[in-house]
Amino acid sequence: MDIRQLRYFLAIAKEGQISRAAKKLNMAQPPLSQQLRLMEEELGVTLLERKRNGKKMELTEAGKVLYEKAEYILRVFEESMIEVKETGEGVRGVLSLGVALLCVSYLPEKLQRFHKQYPHVTLRLWGGDPSSIRERLEHRDIEVAIVSLPVDQKGLSVVRLGTEPFVFVAPKDWQQLDKRKAVTMKELDGIPLLLIRREKGEGVYEQIIEECSRFNIHPNVVCECQDVNIVLSLISSGIGASILPKTVISPLVERELTVLSITDASLQSEIALVWLKERHLSKAAQRFIEMFA
Numbered sequence: 001m002d003i004r005q006l007r008y009f010l011a012i013a014k015e016g017q018i019s020r021a022a023k024k025l026n027m028a029q030p031p032l033s034q035q036l037r038l039m040e041e042e043l044g045v046t047l048l049e050r051k052r053n054g055k056k057m058e059l060t061e062a063g064k065v066l067y068e069k070a071e072y073i074l075r076v077f078e079e080s081m082i083e084v085k086e087t088g089e090g091v092r093g094v095l096s097l098g099v100a101l102l103c104v105s106y107l108p109e110k111l112q113r114f115h116k117q118y119p120h121v122t123l124r125l126w127g128g129d130p131s132s133i134r135e136r137l138e139h140r141d142i143e144v145a146i147v148s149l150p151v152d153q154k155g156l157s158v159v160r161l162g163t164e165p166f167v168f169v170a171p172k173d174w175q176q177l178d179k180r181k182a183v184t185m186k187e188l189d190g191i192p193l194l195l196i197r198r199e200k201g202e203g204v205y206e207q208i209i210e211e212c213s214r215f216n217i218h219p220n221v222v223c224e225c226q227d228v229n230i231v232l233s234l235i236s237s238g239i240g241a242s243i244l245p246k247t248v249i250s251p252l253v254e255r256e257l258t259v260l261s262i263t264d265a266s267l268q269s270e271i272a273l274v275w276l277k278e279r280h281l282s283k284a285a286q287r288f289i290e291m292f293a
Contacts, residue, residue: 098145
């Protein structure tokens with residue numbers, strides 16, 4: 001069995017049909033069927049079997065084991081090829097980055113500098129909450145990510161970039177906040193809140209709930225959402241207010257909303273740069289990390 005056959009097997013498994021896999025691989029169907037048959041004969045097991053309708057193929061238990069191993073083998077092979085090629089080349093290629101939606105403000109200045117220094121590198125960005133970003137790191141979809149802590153740090157290299165305070169964000173037309181520059185936690189009691197909540201794990205939402213508990217406040221949460229842009233849009237529409245990390249509010253957005261400091265809150269958002277410890281990082285990824293050192 002060789003790398004080529006593993007690629008064929010993965011394509012068939014992902015597409016669910018030999019005909020579709022052949023089309024994706026730009027090859028004829030009979031040779032692809034033959035390669036699958038040769039693999040099964042060599043291993044002495046059935047890797048894929050047709051469902052009752054005869055149209056779609058599904059992995060057997062043996063096929064599932066090979067699928068997982070094949071993905072890992074191909075990732076390592078491709079990373080090794082990149083490492084070897086880079087020994088004789090400058091910084092070029094594609095750099096895949098992940099960024100938690102609450103951390104986007106950390107990117108523009110760094111990306112501008114990076115592109116100026118390494119114009120032959122194409123950037124590919126993936127957004128999401130920290131848990132989904134971690135999954136993309138594990139699947140090798142991305143090399144490096146900027147996330148808000150906490151995040152499961154097992155197997156990760158972590159560089160902490162700093163902390164920032166939370167602010168109170170409200171609609172521009174809330175007259176009770178006219179000419180105010182700050183509020184206290186007690187003043188937020190009863191205000192309809194739109195809060196960011198991660199799909200998995202603890203984050204901003206749990207921090208805010210804990211802080212409210214410290215002040216004996218029962219927050220009036222009218223909406224939970226993963227996407228900060230949706231939350232900001234709803235605030236602008238007058239539906240409610242929120243408590244968010246300060247840098248989430250760009251100057252453009254701030255003109256459309258009321259943004260006040262919270263004088264007695266201990267809430268802090270911590271941002272970090274993370275990557276997998278055991279994987280080879282491309283030169284581009286290494287240079288990107290160095291920009292934060």
